[in-house]
Amino acid sequence: MLSASLLCKKFSNFTAVTDFDLSLKPGEIFGILGPNGAGKTTIIRMLLGLIKPSSGEVVINGFSLSGNFVNAIKNIGCLVETPFFYNYLSGRENLELLFKISNPKLNPHQDVEQTLKLVKLFDRADDTVKKYSQGMRQRLGIAAAILHKPKIVILDEPTNGLDPEGMIEIRKLILSMAKNQNISFLISSHLLSEIEQLCHRIAILNLGKTIAMGSVSQLIQPGDDNLEDLFLRLIKTKK
Structure with missing residues (x-):
């Protein structure tokens, strides 16, 4: 590994x-x-x-x-500093944006939905990030780190x-x-x-x-x- x-x-x-x-x-x-x-x-x-x-x-x-x-x-996925997200976008929109930057020709829906469920943010995925607690932001940061399915x-x-x-x-x-x-x-x-x-x-x-x-x-x-x-x-x- x-x-x-x-x-x-x-x-x-x-x-x-x-x-x-x-x-x-x-x-x-x-x-x-x-x-x-x-x-x-x-x-x-x-x-x-x-x-x-x-x-x-x-x-x-x-x-x-x-x-x-x-x-x-x-x-490899990583979270090495306090994660940065756009506060006026939802958790889902932040992950979709990140996915599209890396994979502009692919549809992000399935990967983003699976990742949100994995980090237990699916029920709050449509809330703007400015409403997230620090713990939720950290989970979203981990979601961003594993979005591309690293080992x-x-x-x-x-x-x-x-x-x-x-x-x-x-x-x-x-x-x-x-x-x-x-x-x-x-x-x-x-x-x-x-x-x-x-x-x-x-x-x-x-x-x-x-x-x-x-x-x-x-x-x-x-x-x-x-x-x-x-x-x-x-x-x-x-x-």
């Missing part, structure tokens, strides 16, 4: 990421954790082809990102700014799509409890290096009550 091998990124004399490896399986939810400046955003930008690695390789669904960018990147979705802080109810909605949506649509998710978040509840495996980064990778149950040691304890122990140990 998605693999990264020995990814490195240097900016002048600063090394942002060193030898990052990843192999994402179908239907897997993988989390990336780390303090500010750990390299999380740089890794996501390399996986999306937004910046070129200094060394290493990314392969998506069998296609090299550097050698066959178009075929590789069409398998992999990358989410950067998907519950950022949401209230507890909105966070639960997004969590349930991600778990459902991974299980029922076999979509793989790569999630970067600073919310440790969210990662602990969502992810099958995690990578913990510090100063551009992977200091731990595996399931939470594999990584937690005696004395760690939860992921937060594990995270703080590893960060302090590796400084």
Whole structure:
């Protein structure tokens, strides 16, 4: 599905990421954790082809990102910042517009309707986006990310700014799509409890290096009550 091998990124004399490896399986939810400046955003930008690695390789669904960018990147959907929509258009109209930009010769109706149902916005699809709650906007953002039916979705802080109810909605949506649509998710978040509840495996980064990778149950040691304890122990140990 998605693999990264020995990814490195240097900016002048600063090394942002060193030898990052990843192999994402179908239907897997993988989390990336780390303090500010750990390299999380740089890794996501390399996986999306937004910046070129200094060394290493990314392969998506069998296609090299550097050698066959178009075929590789069409398998990925992403939500990496606060999603932008036209407030005076409905949720449905926003998705139809997005679909037509990418597929001007195709009718968007069936794909848009299916996607709205999947993210549980179908009943509010004709409301203008300005009436949406923050959680509904985030679900619409995920709808935009999966509209072209990607096999992999990358989410950067998907519950950022949401209230507890909105966070639960997004969590349930991600778990459902991974299980029922076999979509793989790569999630970067600073919310440790969210990662602990969502992810099958995690990578913990510090100063551009992977200091731990595996399931939470594999990584937690005696004395760690939860992921937060594990995270703080590893960060302090590796400084």
